[in-house]
Amino acid sequence: MKQVAILISGRGSNMEALCQAAETTDSAYQVCRVLSNRPDAKGLQWASDHGFSTRVVDHRKFTSKAEFEAELNDDLNTAGADFVCLAGFMRLLSANFVQKWRGRLLNIHPSLLPSFPGLVPQQQALDAGVRISGCTVHFVSEDMDAGPIIVQTAVPVLPQDSEATLSKRILTAEHRTYAPALAAVCAGRVFWDGGSKATMSDEAGEPLHHYLDI
């Protein structure tokens, strides 16, 4: 059974989805830690109310990013994490940290990467006039939102969408996308040779590249 730590900064709805999937009988992973860089992250309360181990490593209490990340790394090791999932964790991690967790560090982003990396990707999608957007689960690499894609879910962008309505549709897709991708990584069904592409297979061993919520 693989041990997974989840890093959050706020609401934590993806963290909830990952925790709930971990509670199913055939889960490939357990959640060993929910860690936030913000003491006021809403998701912390949900996690502790549901019996998950929580910890705050407040980045503002460290004089350098290196010290913050050293504490983060120590705690992840103390918790026994095999894999780390970023779930709305809004701190950029350094190359040094990313290299330590290479192939074991996942992120979810609310766009079809490489389109719309960075902040407000849903508004970026609306501004660009795209007809389809979605979410991406990927391994974290040194460059922001640029690591090898594990799986993507596509959703429509509707003519009347606001940032709020599109964000909600994408978030619903995120909740259905992250846990299966994490389970596949934990079960050894995601192959990544360190290059720019990763491949994921379903439980029957068939390639699984995407989900369509269209």
Ligand code: GAR
């Ligand atoms: C999610 O939409 C996640 O994809 C996004 O922040 C939100 C967190 O919501 N992450 C990023 O934009 C990272 N670049 P949550 O706290 O309810 O999971």
